[in-house]
Amino acid sequence: MSEEEKMPFTAHLEELRKRLIVCFIAVAIGFVLSYGFKEKLFGILVGPLVKVMDPGQTLIYTGLPEAFFTFLKVSFLAGLILASPVIIYQFWMFVAPGLYDKEKKLLLPIVLLSTLFFVGGALFGYFIVFPWGFKFFLGFATENIRPMPSMKEYLGFSSKLLLAFGLVFELPLVITFLARLGLVTVKFLKKNRKYAVLIFFAGAAILTPPDVVTQIMMALPLMLLYEVSIIGARIFGRPRADRKTAAETPESD
Numbered sequence: 001m002s003e004e005e006k007m008p009f010t011a012h013l014e015e016l017r018k019r020l021i022v023c024f025i026a027v028a029i030g031f032v033l034s035y036g037f038k039e040k041l042f043g044i045l046v047g048p049l050v051k052v053m054d055p056g057q058t059l060i061y062t063g064l065p066e067a068f069f070t071f072l073k074v075s076f077l078a079g080l081i082l083a084s085p086v087i088i089y090q091f092w093m094f095v096a097p098g099l100y101d102k103e104k105k106l107l108l109p110i111v112l113l114s115t116l117f118f119v120g121g122a123l124f125g126y127f128i129v130f131p132w133g134f135k136f137f138l139g140f141a142t143e144n145i146r147p148m149p150s151m152k153e154y155l156g157f158s159s160k161l162l163l164a165f166g167l168v169f170e171l172p173l174v175i176t177f178l179a180r181l182g183l184v185t186v187k188f189l190k191k192n193r194k195y196a197v198l199i200f201f202a203g204a205a206i207l208t209p210p211d212v213v214t215q216i217m218m219a220l221p222l223m224l225l226y227e228v229s230i231i232g233a234r235i236f237g238r239p240r241a242d243r244k245t246a247a248e249t250p251e252s253d
Contacts, residue, residue, distance in 0.1 A: 019090040026086035030079030038071040048130035121169025164207040175229035179237030
C-alpha cells in the first residue's frame with residue numbers, strides 16, 4: 001500500500017459514511033422505479049405459489065393496510081436487487097485501500113462475478129426451491145384443512161429466502177478471493193470440510209424459516225458451492241509464502 005492509502009481510523013469512518021450514502025441513494029432510486037410496477041412485481045414474486053395452488057385459491061390480506069405495505073416492501077426488495085451491483089461495488093471499493101496493486105486489478109471481475117453469483121442464487125431459489133417447497137407445504141391440505149396464505153406472510157417468507165440464497169451463492173467467490181490473498185489454502189479447505197458442513201446446516205437453520213425442508217435445500221447447494229470453492233482456490237490461490245514476500249517488498253510510489 002502507498003502512504004496515501006494509509007488513512008487514520010476517522011478517515012475510514014468518513015469513507016464508510018460516503019459509500020453507505022451512495023448505497024442508500026441507489027436503493028432509493030431502485031425503489032422509486034420499482035414502485036411503478038408494484039402489482040406486476042408482486043405477481044412475478046407470487047408466481048411459483050400460484051402455479052401449485054388449487055384452482056380458485058388466492059392469497060388474502062387480513063389487515064386493511066396489509067396490501068399497501070406489502071407492495072411497498074416488494075418495491076423495496078426489487079430496488080435492493082436493482083441496486084445490488086452498486087452496493088457490491090461500494091463494498092469492494094471500501095476494501096480496496098487495504099489491497100496491493102496486483103489485487104486491485106481483480107476488483108472489477110470480482111464486482112461483476114459478485115453480482116452474477118448473487119442474482120444466480122436468487123434465481124436458484126425462485127425457480128428451483130420455491131416450486132418444490134411450496135408444493136410440499138400445500139400438500140398438507142385436507143378436506144378439513146385449507147391453506148390461506150396471506151400477502152404479508154408470503155412476502156416475508158419469499159424475500160428472506162431470495163436474499164439468503166443470493167448471499168450464500170457468494171461463497172465460492174469469497175473463498176477464492178481469500179485463497180488469492182493467501183489467507184486460506186486448498187489443504188485447509190479440504191481438512192475442514194466436515195466442519196464446513198456443520199456450519200452450512202447451522203447457517204441454513206438461521207437464514208431460512210424454521211422447517212427442515214428449506215434448511216436442507218439451502219445446505220445441499222452450499223456443500224456443492226464449497227467444492228466449487230476448493231476448485232477455485234486450487235486454480236487462483238497462492239501460497240502464504242508469496243503473500244509474505246509481497247508484504248515484505250516495499251512498493252514504489
